[in-house]
Amino acid sequence: MTTPSNSHASLPNAGRAAAAAILGAAMVLQGACGRTAPPRAEHRAEGPVRPCLADRPVPGPAPSTAGMVYAAPGRFVMGGSPMRQEEGPPRTTRVGGFWIDRTDVTNADFARFVKATGYVTQAERPLDPKAYPGLSGDQLKPSAIVFVGSSSPPGADPGQWWRVVQGADWRHPEGPGSSIDGKDALPVVQVGWEDAMAYARWLGHDLPTEAEWEYAARAGGPPTRFIWGDRPFDDAHPQANVWQGVFPAIDTGADGYKVEASPVGCFAPNRLGLYDMAGDVWQWTRDWYRPNLDAKSTDDPSGPAAEDALAPGDPAGHRHVIKGGSFLCSPDYCYRYRPAAREAGPGDTGENHIGFRTVMRLPAPGAAASEPARKSH
Numbered sequence: 299m300t301t302p303s304n305s306h307a308s309l310p311n312a313g314r315a316a317a318a319a320i321l322g323a324a325m326v327l328q329g330a331c332g333r334t335a336p337p338r339a340e341h342r343a344e345g346p347v348r349p350c351l352a353d354r355p356v357p358g359p360a361p362s363t364a365g366m367v368y369a370a371p372g373r374f375v376m377g378g379s380p381m382r383q384e385e386g387p388p389r390t391t392r393v394g395g396f397w398i399d400r401t402d403v404t405n406a407d408f409a410r411f412v413k414a415t416g417y418v419t420q421a422e423r424p425l426d427p428k429a430y431p432g433l434s435g436d437q438l439k440p441s442a443i444v445f446v447g448s449s450s451p452p453g454a455d456p457g458q459w460w461r462v463v464q465g466a467d468w469r470h471p472e473g474p475g476s477s478i479d480g481k482d483a484l485p486v487v488q489v490g491w492e493d494a495m496a497y498a499r500w501l502g503h504d505l506p507t508e509a510e511w512e513y514a515a516r517a518g519g520p521p522t523r524f525i526w527g528d529r530p531f532d533d534a535h536p537q538a539n540v541w542q543g544v545f546p547a548i549d550t551g552a553d554g555y556k557v558e559a560s561p562v563g564c565f566a567p568n569r570l571g572l573y574d575m576a577g578d579v580w581q582w583t584r585d586w587y588r589p590n591l592d593a594k595s596t597d598d599p600s601g602p603a604a605e606d607a608l609a610p611g612d613p614a615g616h617r618h619v620i621k622g623g624s625f626l627c628s629p630d631y632c633y634r635y636r637p638a639a640r641e642a643g644p645g646d647t648g649e650n651h652i653g654f655r656t657v658m659r660l661p662a663p664g665a666a667a668s669e670p671a672r673k674s675h
Contacts (some may be wrong), residue, residue: 360501441465445626514570524637
């Protein structure tokens with residue numbers, strides 16, 4: 299059996315500043331004077347996209363639980379026998395009760411937030427030259443990281459299929475010329491951790507801890523490899539939006555989506571009623587990233603302290619955990635659409651395959667009014 303490789307490699311992980319430095323003179327900045335627009339992965343034709351959930355409610359500010367599901371307190375086995383060294387060791391973990399969004403936050407949801415607040419995302423802001431003295435000129439302009447595909451084999455430099463693209467942001471996920479018009483039901487992408495937290499706080503919500511996210515993904519079931527059990531991914535009856543074919547060159551689109559996110563809720567939910575906890579887009583969590591799980595932190599854990607964060611390949615090390623995998627994860631390359639899988643998200647921007655969902659730590663439905671809410675992490 300071939301050991302799956304890591305498609306979320308050092309280049310996109312590093313964030314746009316580090317990615318810009320890694321790419322160096324070969325970096326393509328779409329829209330820059332005298333430069334050529336980057337190649338784009340094969341995407342479906344632009345145009346309106348039909349939602350998969352016709353009855354999805356509009357999220358409301360706390361204490362509204364519209365569009366959310368309650369996860370009762372409990373214990374579960376977090377992590378697993380590592381398919382990747384950063385995933386273990388498995389540990390029995392207690393989690394308090396919380397509410398969690400049934401779906402990822404959509405373009406329409408995020409647009410309401412931006413309209414109400416005037417918020418400007420990380421990808422829409424230039425980098426601070428004082429914070430990034432090694433970059434200059436075009437490298438400091440607003441930009442984000444975009445998957446553009448490649449005919450090269452998986453073992454090649456991942457810089458061949460990622461680009462830092464000027465003008466890429468949540469409204470233009472692949473850069474100028476792309477658009478979210480008619481795509482209200484797709485998960486919002488090109489949002490950094492800071493952006494996701496800003497949206498969550500606007501509603502009086504939070505991002506889930508890694509433990510909360512994995513607990514909700516497993517939905518009270520045994521510690522199986524996938525959220526649907528131990529059965530491998532089935533191309534004939536796809537369980538999620540992931541990559542089928544030879545990465546990074548050919549996604550056959552057997553799941554109905556070729557090199558692109560799907561609208562939220564297009565695949566069967568888990569036992570808790572949550573959609574897209576595997577594949578489609580990665581999801582931000584609240585936790586700082588550090589390789590491996592802390593075997594001693596088992597009581598409603600919230601990850602390492604900021605000063606203990608560590609992300610290999612990033613000297614600053616200040617990045618947060620993402621979970622769930624994405625449409626770019628294939629069975630033989632990345633393979634991180636498993637609940638135990640974890641990665642470090644980019645530190646200073648978004649990517650076109652990272653989104654998020656939110657939580658509220660409020661009492662269970664029907665609980666006594668005197669029952670206290672859980673303290674936020």
